[in-house]
Amino acid sequence: MGYRFTDLTDACHDDWRAYIEHGFVRRLGSGTLDEGAFRHYLQQDYLFLIHFARAYALAAYKSRTLSDLRQAHEGLKAILDVELELHVGYCREWGITEAELAALPEARATLAYTRYVLDTGNRGDLLDLHVALAPCLVGYGEIANWLNAQPDTVRGDANPYDAWIAMYASDDFQVAMRAELEWLDARLADVTPARFAELAEVFRDATRLEIDFWQMGLDHSL
Numbered sequence: 001m002g003y004r005f006t007d008l009t010d011a012c013h014d015d016w017r018a019y020i021e022h023g024f025v026r027r028l029g030s031g032t033l034d035e036g037a038f039r040h041y042l043q044q045d046y047l048f049l050i051h052f053a054r055a056y057a058l059a060a061y062k063s064r065t066l067s068d069l070r071q072a073h074e075g076l077k078a079i080l081d082v083e084l085e086l087h088v089g090y091c092r093e094w095g096i097t098e099a100e101l102a103a104l105p106e107a108r109a110t111l112a113y114t115r116y117v118l119d120t121g122n123r124g125d126l127l128d129l130h131v132a133l134a135p136c137l138v139g140y141g142e143i144a145n146w147l148n149a150q151p152d153t154v155r156g157d158a159n160p161y162d163a164w165i166a167m168y169a170s171d172d173f174q175v176a177m178r179a180e181l182e183w184l185d186a187r188l189a190d191v192t193p194a195r196f197a198e199l200a201e202v203f204r205d206a207t208r209l210e211i212d213f214w215q216m217g218l219d220h221s222l
């Protein structure tokens with residue numbers, strides 16, 4: 001007993017590192033990522049975020065306290081007002097309208113990940129749902145920090161993907177990530193070993209689906 005968030009990453013260490021340090025992430029950091037791969041990723045991420053906004057709405061529905069409700073509301077707002085704005089902005093520069101984005105076919109990696117999180121939240125409780133969402137929220141914050149610590153990461157105008165890194169490295173985002181970590185640490189502190197094993201499986205599955213999402217970008221796969 002007395003678990004915390006790092007026990008979840010420790011339980012799937014290799015998958016977690018494969019996600020954080022994926023080839024897509026490395027190339028994004030050095031600015032060498034093929035624009036077509038980034039475009040494919042970002043377009044699919046637009047579809048992904050719509051379902052993740054629904055998952056935060058589900059977290060609101062499953063909340064029993066005002067504080068949990070506010071946290072779900074913050075996640076939903078961050079997707080609608082911040083993350084999706086970045087996606088729509090990049091796509092505008094490429095001449096892709098929002099109507100065209102919404103009409104795109106959904107890649108299998110997008111389908112698998114989003115529906116997995118929604119199903120996990122539907123059948124489980126609020127902790128299951130937060131654990132399924134954690135690779136996304138905590139992972140992207142960790143990725144931004146990891147990138148900023150790599151010597152071959154290029155920041156500023158020389159990297160076409162700098163706005164992406166800047167969003168996840170921003171103070172606002174890092175504060176949200178730390179709030180989620182505190183929430184998870186508090187809830188994990190009193191779960192039983194059997195319950196922890198269930199949660200570790202959810203966390204590992206969501207992490208593997210994140211890896212597939214990067215790979216979908218690199219492979220331009222649908």
Ligand SMILES: Cc1ncc(C[n+]2csc(CCO)c2C)c(N)n1
Pocket residue numbers: 045048049052075076078079083135136137138140210213
């Ligand atoms: C595949 C994929 N995984 C994670 C994120 C990041 N993300 C999605 S929703 C959310 C919470 C509100 O900010 C965060 C951090 C993404 N965009 N795409």
